[in-house]
Amino acid sequence: MRGLVGTGTLLRLALRRDRVVLPTCMVLLVLLAAGSAQAALELYPSRAELTQAAEAVNASPAIVAMFGPISDPANPGAIASFKTVSMGAVLIALLAHALVRRHTRTEEEAGRTELVGAAVVGRRAPLTAAVLLAVGACAMTSAVVTLSLVALGLDAPGSIGYGLYWLSAGLAFTGVTAVAAQLTQTARGTSAWALGALGVAYVLRAVGDSSPGRSAWLTWLSPLGWGEKLEIYGADRFVVFLVPVGFTVLTVLTAYALRERRDLGAGLMAGRPGPARGAASLSSPFALAWRLQRGAFTGWVLAYALLGAVLGSVALNVGDFVNDPKVEQMLRQLGGNAGSLSDIYLGAEINFLAIGAAAYGISAALRLRSEEVEGHAEQVLATRTSRPALLGSHALVALGGSALLLVVTGVGMALSYGPAAGGVGATLAHLLPSALAPIPAVWVCVGLALVVFGALPRLVVLAWAALTAFLVVGEFGSILRLPQAVVDLSPFVHASVPPGGSASGVPLVALLLVAAALAVTAVGAFRRRDLTTA
Known part of the structure; x- marks a missing residue:
């Protein structure tokens, strides 16, 4: 004892x-x-x-x-x-x-x-x-x-x-x-x-x-x-x-x-040493950020490719079995109101996987917090690297990686669902707009994480709390009958396009502008504060 x-x-x-x-x-x-x-x-x-x-x-x-x-x-x-x-x-x-x-x-x-x-x-x-x-x-x-x-x-x-x-x-x-x-x-x-x-x-x-x-x-x-x-x-x-x-x-x-x-x-699993001749590949802040995050990113990509293929395969039969109007209504609340039930099902899954892509983006953005606590950020900033360059390198990995996850989702669904639905190429063109639409909302979540890191580094958990709130009000708001004003607080509500549906450019552009404003705010906050180790 x-x-x-x-x-x-x-x-x-x-x-x-x-x-x-x-x-x-x-x-x-x-x-x-x-x-x-x-x-x-x-x-x-x-x-x-x-x-x-x-x-x-x-x-x-x-x-x-x-x-x-x-x-x-x-x-x-x-x-x-x-x-x-x-x-x-x-x-x-x-x-x-x-x-x-x-x-x-x-x-x-x-x-x-x-x-x-x-x-x-x-x-x-x-x-x-x-x-x-x-x-x-x-x-x-x-x-x-x-x-x-x-x-x-x-x-x-x-x-x-x-x-x-x-x-x-x-x-x-x-x-x-x-x-x-x-x-x-x-x-x-x-x-x-x-x-x-x-x-x-x-x-x-x-x-x-x-x-x-x-x-x-x-x-x-x-x-x-x-x-x-x-x-x-x-x-x-x-x-x-x-x-x-x-x-x-x-x-x-x-x-x-x-x-x-x-x-x-x-x-018990020792970290692997870097390659003996790897210095040239770390000549920029982005190269360093990519080296640090490429392993986790590869795992996420493989997982999303597998999920897209599995979900595309089970979507083949959804329209043949749902004959209850109220079950159909529930699915339409989840995945949008346009298109066939198979499209609605795939749209619902894409909306849910967008939450996961945002989780990856937040995790990648907050990797810089770990680097700061471990003292590595201070060593990088002792060189000619500026704070905006350091923050921007990890932000690029987070933004680009989260967007690519949604693209991989659409491709995986098209490869498994396409052969029975008119061809892979046509299905990809049908699904890809739906997979791309949530990207601005995902980037808003990443921007929020960057702002929290830049201004309140000890409270980075707030970024995860915000994502949880977006999940609850966005995915379950209509079923929980929350006020529309509360539901609208989730950026994902404004960035959902069912497969085959048409997207409204105004909310997507607005979300992109919000994400850009958050990124600029994060850079300013990070430049003004001291580095911390706790």
């Missing part, structure tokens, strides 16, 4: 540091689940309508791939929860990942773990405190979500299953991130491994759900699929919850074992 000395103190410190961000994230997740469920119950006032809608959802491989199947179409809670339960599981997995990474690898990389370790603190205490914080946050969120759904009149066993669905994802990625933090020596490396695992889990679940025959077993390989196997508002097989619990115990114990086999500040 000597290795756990100080765990309680570190846990209290972590709670104090996250006293604003953590409750805010938890409240937003609860509001998302409860608000969507209430809106769905109001949309389908009779049990017959609920059952008909649920059966139509299960008949569509495309919708099942997006949100998962409904276990019991006759249960009102099934249609009330199907849209947010899988999405919420992804969000709570991201929350668990962020908490574990922040209080393990990020603290270690910044040197604070070494300072804390000089006191009476055990070797395993930081990891234990981070795991307890993540598990506690996920459990509390799941418990409040369960109570809110019961308060809406949904049956208690199914609502408990809903909470366990979310908790299973949070637990699993608490363990995954704990292991990743031991393997890598940077917070970026930890995110690359853990978020890569999350992407693989999502694809496995989507493919397994949309192919109920020979590929159904893939769902069991996905930590996001274990909650689905609980069959909430149906069989309520709570025994399946033992799978994520066992996985979490195994991964956390593995993380402890790996922690004992590495030095403080190091990872």
Whole structure:
């Protein structure tokens, strides 16, 4: 037990540091689940309508791939929860990942773990405190979500299953991130491994759900699929919850074992040295920024190419199965009102993937914050490199990379969907405007991240909070029946063009001007402030 000395103190410190961000994230997740469920119950006032809608959802491989199947179409809670339960599981997995990474690898990389370790603190205490914080946050969120759904009149066993669905994802990625933090020596490396695992889990679940025959077993390989196997508002097989619990115990114990086999500040996977003759390729700030970020960018490109191909393939059958006008109405709320149901489905997926492209852009833009904390930015600025050039180099990677991700999405969809829809070339021309339209909105998010870095470097988490808010009000605003003025705050609302639809240039140009103004503001703020190391 000597290795756990100080765990309680570190846990209290972590709670104090996250006293604003953590409750805010938890409240937003609860509001998302409860608000969507209430809106769905109001949309389908009779049990017959609920059952008909649920059966139509299960008949569509495309919708099942997006949100998962409904276990019991006759249960009102099934249609009330199907849209947010899988999405919420992804969000709570991201929350668990962020908490574990922040209080393990990020603290270690910044040197604070070494300072804390000089006191009476055990070797395993930081990891234990981070795991307890993540598990506690996920459990509390799941418990409040369960109570809110019961308060809406949904049956208690199914609502408990809903909470366990979310908790299973949070637990699993608490363990995954704990292991990743031991393997890598940077917070970026930890995110690359853990978020890569999350992407693989999502694809496995989507493919397994949309192919109920020979590929159904893939769902069991996905930590996001274990909650689905609980069959909430149906069989309520709570025994399946033992799978994520066992996985979490195994991964956390593995993380402890790996922690004992590495030095403080190091990872079990050593960083690769640069090439012996690589100086010429680092002759400019942009070349340096590209060298630092090319590995992460390559991973994102491959993931988006795969997702585009998978989503394009499952879109082939969506129009053949959705015959309920209210399910069609729900899809049109997600993907736009023009075009066929296949187009609407692909438009909805492009809108969602645009959020992911914005997440990449924010991550790439904030890479400069890590360089600043580690002291590398100061060394670069000691040369002839100016602050605008340094900031601009990382901004170019973030802006160009995020735009290319959406292009790759459109190409991947066209390659898999095109052969059965009139040819790859024609399909690409049909889909590409829809894939390109969200780019100005993505760039607004990147611009916000640059402004936060330039003006408030210690509060870069605000960039992620803004993206989360845009996701909630943009993707779920119409279903949650939020005021239009609130929905309009999301830049993605003004940059959505369904496949085959026509784009209005005014909002897109306006978003580009906003992004440019944010970039100029960020440069000015960065030039005026001092560099910081914390």
